[in-house]
Amino acid sequence: MILHGYYRSTAAWRVRIALNLKGLKAEHRFHHLRRGEHQAADYTRLNPQGLLPALELDEAGAVLTQSLAICEYLDETQPDPPLLPREPLARARVRAFAQAIACDIHPVQNLKVLNRLGALGLDGDARNGWARDVIADGLAACEILVASGNGAFCFGEGPGLADLCLVPQLYNAKRFGVDLSAMPRLQLVEAACAELPAFQAAAPERQADAE
Amino acid sequence: MILHGYYRSTAAWRVRIALNLKGLKAEHRFHHLRRGEHQAADYTRLNPQGLLPALELDEAGAVLTQSLAICEYLDETQPDPPLLPREPLARARVRAFAQAIACDIHPVQNLKVLNRLGALGLDGDARNGWARDVIADGLAACEILVASGNGAFCFGEGPGLADLCLVPQLYNAKRFGVDLSAMPRLQLVEAACAELPAFQAAAPERQADAE
Numbered sequence A, B: 001m002i003l004h005g006y007y008r009s010t011a012a013w014r015v016r017i018a019l020n021l022k023g024l025k026a027e028h029r030f031h032h033l034r035r036g037e038h039q040a041a042d043y044t045r046l047n048p049q050g051l052l053p054a055l056e057l058d059e060a061g062a063v064l065t066q067s068l069a070i071c072e073y074l075d076e077t078q079p080d081p082p083l084l085p086r087e088p089l090a091r092a093r094v095r096a097f098a099q100a101i102a103c104d105i106h107p108v109q110n111l112k113v114l115n116r117l118g119a120l121g122l123d124g125d126a127r128n129g130w131a132r133d134v135i136a137d138g139l140a141a142c143e144i145l146v147a148s149g150n151g152a153f154c155f156g157e158g159p160g161l162a163d164l165c166l167v168p169q170l171y172n173a174k175r176f177g178v179d180l181s182a183m184p185r186l187q188l189v190e191a192a193c194a195e196l197p198a199f200q201a202a203a204p205e206r207q208a209d210a211e
Helices: A010-022 A067-077 A088-102 A111-119 A124-146 A161-175 A184-194 B010-022 B067-077 B088-102 B111-119 B124-146 B161-175 B184-194
Strands: A002-005 A027-030 A054-056 A063-065 B002-005 B027-030 B054-056 B063-065
Touching: A002 A010, A010 A067, A010 A161, A063 A067, A063 B088, A067 A088, A067 A161, A067 B088, A088 A124, A088 A161, A088 B063, A088 B067, A111 A124, A111 B124, A124 A161, A124 A184, A124 B111, A161 A184, B002 B010, B010 B067, B010 B161, B063 B067, B067 B088, B067 B161, B088 B124, B088 B161, B111 B124, B124 B161, B124 B184, B161 B184
Parallel strands: A002 A027, B002 B027
Antiparallel strands: A002 A054, A054 A063, B002 B054, B054 B063
């Protein structure tokens, strides 16, 4: 398998964690987001969206896109250890948390959107303020979604789809100066994940393209 | 079941289609987005994100949020007719298409983001241009993702998760004046969906709160 990513792409980071949790190896190819390498023709041929990540399977011609779809594929084809619980209601809660990040936070604060804001004349402070507000609002809701849990991770005693979305989003939160003091449960989960080699090896600073 | 929605919320609309395809009945409660009713305390108690939709199950206290998580729950608990194919690679492709809309188009062009742009001083023309550009870019990629298919729907001969995301997004595309002429396959799928009672009954103009 070949994972197309970028060290600071939080969507690619989710898939790195998933692969590590499953014990799966992939070759990593990096595309520099700020230099626009993800918009080059040889990459958009693989992923028409021109977004990271994409996962090329060993099966000829099969390319998966969208981080959550990739994670679900990995979970269906390599079920152990699971990224989702078994029971439908529990699965729905984990997926909703993951989507609260992957739909409603990250795409509204990513580089693509910040570049659009810049093109409309917003300066760096305004763009950073935008990202900070979007992340702060979204994570405040995420804190409530897991507040009643008492496992070490978002939903229980093992890491899964929710946690692999949370950790990269918290990294972005800190980059943009979000105040996390009212989110103690998210911080506890982050600390639990930081103990795990699967999360450690997926961190941006551990990638070959880190700057 | 009680579905909390709004006639023009495209995320709630997805779930209406899914319920109809499955032949499931729900009571509908409407929350007026432009009047901010989704931010009222009695709703955010159900959905801390303050977003539509939410699905209250008959099981006491169980509330599902996030349209795609709700659709997957419905598919797992009521598998016939299926919203997703059976084979993991095919499932991943359908999910990726759905997420290309539900992660990368809709949350970047919805009312919440347009309101944020307004608060930064962007006028109506600039806000509408933003929505138009985001939708046009996203749907152009979606067209490529399904261009090689030759079934009546996005992925094959039956409607599913991809189609129930596409139809509401095309409605938004038209609202914002996106040129769809280079997306013939998406338009053919829309026409096929428009023939189906499950899609017809879910349309905004058929909802009790339509204006």
